[in-house]
Amino acid sequence: MAGLTLYDKLWRNHLVDQREDGSALIYIDRHLIHEVTSPQAFEGLRLAGRRPWRLGANLAVPDHNVPTSREERAGGIAGILDQVSRLQVQTLDDNCRDFDIEEIPINDVRQGIVHVVGPEQGATLPGMTVVCGDSHTSTHGALGALAHGIGTSEVEHVLATQCLIQQKMKNLLIQVDGQLQRGVTSKDVALAIIGQIGTAGGTGYAIEFAGEVIRDMSMEGRMTLCNMSIEAGARMGMIAVDQTTLEYVEGRTFAPSGALWDAACAAWADLHSDADAVFDQTITFRGEDIMPQVTWGNSPEMVLPVNGIIPDPEAMENATQRSATIRALHYMGLKPGMAITDIQLDRVFIGSCTNSRIEDLRAAAEVVRGRQVASTLKQALVVPGSGQVKAQAEAEGLHEIFLAAGMEWREPGCSMCLAMNADKLGSGEHCASTSNRNFEGRQGIGGRTHLVSPAMAAAAAIAGHFVDVRTLQEHSA
Amino acid sequence: MKSFTVLEGLVAPMDRANVDTDMIIPKQFLKSIKRSGFGPNLFDEMRYLDEGQPGEDCTQRPLNPEFPLNHARYQGASVLLARENFGCGSSREHAPWALEDYGFRCVIAPSFADIFYNNCFKNGILPVVLPEAAVEQLFQALYVEEGYRLEIDLEQQEVRTGEGQVFGFSVDAARKQCLLKGLDDIGVTLESAAAIRQFETRWRAQSPWLFDVIRKEQR
Numbered sequence A: 001m002a003g004l005t006l007y008d009k010l011w012r013n014h015l016v017d018q019r020e021d022g023s024a025l026i027y028i029d030r031h032l033i034h035e036v037t038s039p040q041a042f043e044g045l046r047l048a049g050r051r052p053w054r055l056g057a058n059l060a061v062p063d064h065n066v067p068t069s070r071e072e073r074a075g076g077i078a079g080i081l082d083q084v085s086r087l088q089v090q091t092l093d094d095n096c097r098d099f100d101i102e103e104i105p106i107n108d109v110r111q112g113i114v115h116v117v118g119p120e121q122g123a124t125l126p127g128m129t130v131v132c133g134d135s136h137t138s139t140h141g142a143l144g145a146l147a148h149g150i151g152t153s154e155v156e157h158v159l160a161t162q163c164l165i166q167q168k169m170k171n172l173l174i175q176v177d178g179q180l181q182r183g184v185t186s187k188d189v190a191l192a193i194i195g196q197i198g199t200a201g202g203t204g205y206a207i208e209f210a211g212e213v214i215r216d217m218s219m220e221g222r223m224t225l226c227n228m229s230i231e232a233g234a235r236m237g238m239i240a241v242d243q244t245t246l247e248y249v250e251g252r253t254f255a256p257s258g259a260l261w262d263a264a265c266a267a268w269a270d271l272h273s274d275a276d277a278v279f280d281q282t283i284t285f286r287g288e289d290i291m292p293q294v295t296w297g298n299s300p301e302m303v304l305p306v307n308g309i310i311p312d313p314e315a316m317e318n319a320t321q322r323s324a325t326i327r328a329l330h331y332m333g334l335k336p337g338m339a340i341t342d343i344q345l346d347r348v349f350i351g352s353c354t355n356s357r358i359e360d361l362r363a364a365a366e367v368v369r370g371r372q373v374a375s376t377l378k379q380a381l382v383v384p385g386s387g388q389v390k391a392q393a394e395a396e397g398l399h400e401i402f403l404a405a406g407m408e409w410r411e412p413g414c415s416m417c418l419a420m421n422a423d424k425l426g427s428g429e430h431c432a433s434t435s436n437r438n439f440e441g442r443q444g445i446g447g448r449t450h451l452v453s454p455a456m457a458a459a460a461a462i463a464g465h466f467v468d469v470r471t472l473q474e475h476s477a
Numbered sequence B: 001m002k003s004f005t006v007l008e009g010l011v012a013p014m015d016r017a018n019v020d021t022d023m024i025i026p027k028q029f030l031k032s033i034k035r036s037g038f039g040p041n042l043f044d045e046m047r048y049l050d051e052g053q054p055g056e057d058c059t060q061r062p063l064n065p066e067f068p069l070n071h072a073r074y075q076g077a078s079v080l081l082a083r084e085n086f087g088c089g090s091s092r093e094h095a096p097w098a099l100e101d102y103g104f105r106c107v108i109a110p111s112f113a114d115i116f117y118n119n120c121f122k123n124g125i126l127p128v129v130l131p132e133a134a135v136e137q138l139f140q141a142l143y144v145e146e147g148y149r150l151e152i153d154l155e156q157q158e159v160r161t162g163e164g165q166v167f168g169f170s171v172d173a174a175r176k177q178c179l180l181k182g183l184d185d186i187g188v189t190l191e192s193a194a195a196i197r198q199f200e201t202r203w204r205a206q207s208p209w210l211f212d213v214i215r216k217e218q219r
């Protein structure tokens, strides 16, 4: 018998019941909850007179709607100016109290973006099944967990039964060999992969990322990569457990300690694909080939290396691709033949569950240190992913570097990633953003998002347009 | 949940690839804590010329005359014909809620994003995958013939045109049964409560570090 992939093992470990019709009942270890996709699920429970199956499996935190300015945050929930947002955050609070679910409230130092908070608290552990009513739940796969986003009906289903009805995915191995060039980060790796396989390339698959580049990556970098799996069409991305994983997990609030830690480590030693495991598809990249990336269109697959030139739709053979390109160029206000480095920026956003961890902020600060944000920029926002990231950054003095450069230093939350709070782009404004989606209107109606790494966003903030961050890094070295 | 057996209905076009859930229902409407009433805001940014706000009366807003759903010939459509990778992006179930609330019960496309595809079944909407060429043919027919209708038969797994042409489609058995009968997933799963308990007891013995962590648990 052939060996098993990491995904096969995680699936097998959580299989409650394999049904004849091909579906399976899968046990869920951790359910993360936020304010946007949960109210209707709690309402459903109430209407059916059901209680949560296992309270200790759930952890809630508000993130999408919370304001990030200090003044607005000072008043807690009652201080949220947008009353619709306030009601939603309040509803999460009320539901958690009514159903006795553990919540990290708005101004708790542990509060932050759910996908930053889960691993940071040790609420996400290797070998777990982790779900959340949010597509970027794929982030948690970086710890060797089976983690994916679910809809609100499934949020209710998990609350009520601790299980999900699932169909097994196919296995896709994305192997990144060799080494990354200096100045190239896991965000660039993620964008380069999506650029090649497309936003539907991973549909129907569970992705495992492997290879030397992944082995050398920090946990933060791995989370960025797994976070973007959904942008490649895959509900989940994962990485084998190794020493880096264990070092990250050890000592976290909800992580085991003492004898339990040893037992857990022994169990986690199996969380990798067997040498003879069979993948349905394998795609290989070379780390050396990957350049800093910048998206130019309204799909993450519309991406180019920073030295790239905006494509010409007339040269495209595929009609759907041609019309999508024409549409994107029109929306983005760009012309074929223009250099990526000629795109002038109005705002810069460093944050989101993709790139708001301490390592991301350090990378951005390193570029910004001793420099000034371009005078043509309207705003450069730095939004840490959680209160703990914020505290750590402040302990290292990173906030002073950002503030001295003319950037804003905010309270944790999703912020301008999807503009459900007050942080948004104006129509026609170009933004260098470390988030994950460049869809039309994502960061504000008419807003034009370019996805980049934190270092590239910082460099763009200094220059006022895109530049190859490596030129700035050379300068400072 | 509403059951889905056979649907005979007017078809409307959504002629672009990679329609994401932000387009289907923009984020400002996600602030609602209800699960109904999203229909007037379906495709909001394309459908109206102004910026929509939650709770606003949409009947007074300026319509975008170029957007097909605003054309008289597509009023009352219950089948949406779309292009590849429909429903990509955010996992928001508000997307199928908005489609359903508007009146769509079936979406036909060459491919769907996984989470959206799954969410449709939970809300009485049938997503049908047809080959690219078949979808192209349907688009052509739809543009030529005003009042173009299709019949979608879930039991037989067939899409039938007025001219008697038949396209078969596949759908997995479990989802098909739930949709045919309009079953509540949770009720079905709770029939396996004993198996879940049994699994949980064994799993707890095997991985005790997963329990009693966020809070002390009984049982």
Ligand code: SF4
Residues within 6 Å of the ligand: A063, A064, A113, A114, A115, A134, A136, A352, A353, A354, A413, A414, A417, A418, A435, A436
């Ligand atoms: S940061 Fe952005 S992508 Fe991440 S959970 Fe928040 S809104 Fe979603």
